[in-house]
Amino acid sequence: MRLRLMEATVECLVELGWSGTSTTVVSQRAGVSRGAQLHHFPSKQALVVGAVEHLTERRRHAMADTVRTLPDVGRTRAVLDVLAEQFTSPVFFAALELWVAARTDPDLREAVAPLERRVGRETHAYALELLDVDEQRGRNRELVQATLDLLRGLGLAGTLTDDSRRRAAVLDAWAVTLDTGLER
Amino acid sequence: MRLRLMEATVECLVELGWSGTSTTVVSQRAGVSRGAQLHHFPSKQALVVGAVEHLTERRRHAMADTVRTLPDVGRTRAVLDVLAEQFTSPVFFAALELWVAARTDPDLREAVAPLERRVGRETHAYALELLDVDEQRGRNRELVQATLDLLRGLGLAGTLTDDSRRRAAVLDAWAVTLDTGLER
Numbered sequence: 001m002r003l004r005l006m007e008a009t010v011e012c013l014v015e016l017g018w019s020g021t022s023t024t025v026v027s028q029r030a031g032v033s034r035g036a037q038l039h040h041f042p043s044k045q046a047l048v049v050g051a052v053e054h055l056t057e058r059r060r061h062a063m064a065d066t067v068r069t070l071p072d073v074g075r076t077r078a079v080l081d082v083l084a085e086q087f088t089s090p091v092f093f094a095a096l097e098l099w100v101a102a103r104t105d106p107d108l109r110e111a112v113a114p115l116e117r118r119v120g121r122e123t124h125a126y127a128l129e130l131l132d133v134d135e136q137r138g139r140n141r142e143l144v145q146a147t148l149d150l151l152r153g154l155g156l157a158g159t160l161t162d163d164s165r166r167r168a169a170v171l172d173a174w175a176v177t178l179d180t181g182l183e184r
Numbered sequence: 185m186r187l188r189l190m191e192a193t194v195e196c197l198v199e200l201g202w203s204g205t206s207t208t209v210v211s212q213r214a215g216v217s218r219g220a221q222l223h224h225f226p227s228k229q230a231l232v233v234g235a236v237e238h239l240t241e242r243r244r245h246a247m248a249d250t251v252r253t254l255p256d257v258g259r260t261r262a263v264l265d266v267l268a269e270q271f272t273s274p275v276f277f278a279a280l281e282l283w284v285a286a287r288t289d290p291d292l293r294e295a296v297a298p299l300e301r302r303v304g305r306e307t308h309a310y311a312l313e314l315l316d317v318d319e320q321r322g323r324n325r326e327l328v329q330a331t332l333d334l335l336r337g338l339g340l341a342g343t344l345t346d347d348s349r350r351r352a353a354v355l356d357a358w359a360v361t362l363d364t365g366l367e368r
Contacts, residue, residue, distance in 0.1 A: 017288035019203040093287070100284045103277070103343045104201035113344050142357030146334055149354060153337030159287045160297050170333060173326030181361055 002040050004030040009051035013094035018101040023047060049111045052098050055091045056119055060126065067130060077175040079130040083147070084171060086123070087155030095119075096159070123148060131182065138183035150174060186224050188214040193235035197278035202285040207231060233295045236282050239275045240303055244310065251314060261359040263314040267331070268355065270307070271339030279303075280343070307332060315366065322367035334358065 008030035012021040023044050027037040041047035063082060070078050086092060102112040127144050128135055135141040154170065157163050192214035196205040207228050211221040225231035247266060254262050270276065286296040311328050312319055319325040338354065341347050 015288065017285065020288065096284060099340070099344065100280060101201065104199065104204065109344060116344060139357040139360065142354050143361070145350065146354050146358055146361075149337035149341060150330055150334045151337065152340055153333035153335065156283070156336055156340055157333060160283065160293060160300060166329070170326050170330050173323045174330055176323065177327070177330075177361055177365055180364065 001030075001032055001036060003054075005032055005037060005040055005047065006051035006054050009047050010055050010090060010094040013048065013051075013097045014090045018097040021048065021097075045108055045111055048098055049108075049115060052091070052095050053115050053119075056095065059086065059089065059091050060122065063126075070130070074175075076131065076178050077172065079127075080147070080151075080171045080175055080178075082130060083123075083127060084151055084154065084167065087151045088158050088167075092155050093159065096156070120148075131178070133182050133184060138181075140182055143178060143181050147174070147178065185214075185216055185220060187238075189216055189221060189224060189231065190235035190238050192216075193231050194239050194274060194278040197232065197236075197281045198274045202281040205232065205281075229292055229295055232282055233292075233299060236275070236279050237299050237303075240279065243270065243273065243275050244306065247310075254314070258359075260315065260362050261356065263311075264331070264335075264355045264359055264362075266314060267307075267311060268335055268338065268351065271335045272342050272351075276339050277343065280340070304332075315362070317366050317368060322365075324366055327362060327365050331358070331362065 005026060008026045009021070012026050012029060016025070021044070023037060023041070024034070026047060027034050030037070037047075041050060063086070066082050070082075098108075098112055099116065102109040124144060127148060128140075131144065133140050133144070135144060150170075154163070154167050158167065189210060192210045193205070196210055196213060200209070205228070207221060207225070208218070210231060211218050214221070221231075225234060247270070250266050254266075282292075282296055283300065286293040308328060311332060312324075315328065317324045317328070319328060334354075338347070338351050342351065
């Protein structure tokens with residue numbers, strides 16, 4: 001029942017945005033009574049932060065399986081596609097709604113900022129692992145950070161229109177940049 | 185009076201977000217009667233799109249003056265600071281509110297998407313000019329696009345917490361990458 005509520009929450013954020021998402025709409029969509037919803041998540045904030053956190057983690061577990069399928073040749077470019085998927089997925093759109101709402105809502109920001117830092121650290125560690133580099137060497141740390149910032153910017157650019165062709169060309173060039181700049 | 189309304193609109197978007205911004209709140213803040221406001225901007229959508237468009241342009245004109253102050257040594261890094269300012273300014277936050285609201289509002293998206301494309305093209309041309317490169321050569325085009333996507337991602341990362349130290353380190357590394365990768 002918790003899971004159904006969290007999945008319905010992310011669906012609502014993706015389709016209706018922050019202001020269109022309410023605990024009532026989520027309960028209806030999940031087919032869960034108001035009483036049960038309030039028992040699991042006493043407020044919109046608890047529901048939304050819990051949902052984004054949970055689904056971000058589930059997504060990362062699913063992606064961990066893809067590591068084994070990475071090719072030896074063209075690995076960097078393949079890694080960029082795996083990472084880019086995180087920033088063009090429904091969970092990214094849901095997190096974006098939460099993030100932007102938190103900017104002007106101090107209570108929500110207090111709940112979202114630690115989640116964002118934790119997800120940021122984990123994604124950074126995951127990117128290091130996929131790219132198979134030591135962040136202590138050369139400019140590796142900053143290049144991996146730049147990669148994630150780039151992907152976040154591309155994710156934002158892809159919210160209004162289909163930006164996939166341009167994104168692919170940018171990531172082609174970025175893969176060359178990484179293979180040149182990363183110290184292995 | 186138009187200008188006062190547009191400036192008040194951007195202030196409201198920055199402080200109160202999309203859902204907290206209404207034509208009533210903007211009129212009050214601008215000290216303009218409802219009738220006059222409706223005469224200049226018949227809807228919230230017209231007001232908000234007009235305001236973000238106008239202030240984006242004004243900002244760009246202001247920045248054009250900075251081109252003359254760029255140093256010869258360390259020019260690339262200085263250019264990144266000039267561009268980064270665009271993505272950490274109040275106008276960026278206002279545009280972000282508009283952009284995210286437009287994702288789930290088809291009418292608003294129809295008004296915002298052309299504005300976004302135009303601003304994107306102009307910013308790209310401006311970046312080429314500042315970096316003083318020909319986009320037909322090598323991977324220049326993609327590297328400049330990546331630069332703007334990176335800055336957009338850094339801008340988004342800076343909305344919840346003060347991210348300026350990390351941003352400076354990422355841009356230091358990126359300046360080295362650009363000086364290596366751009367064909368001049």
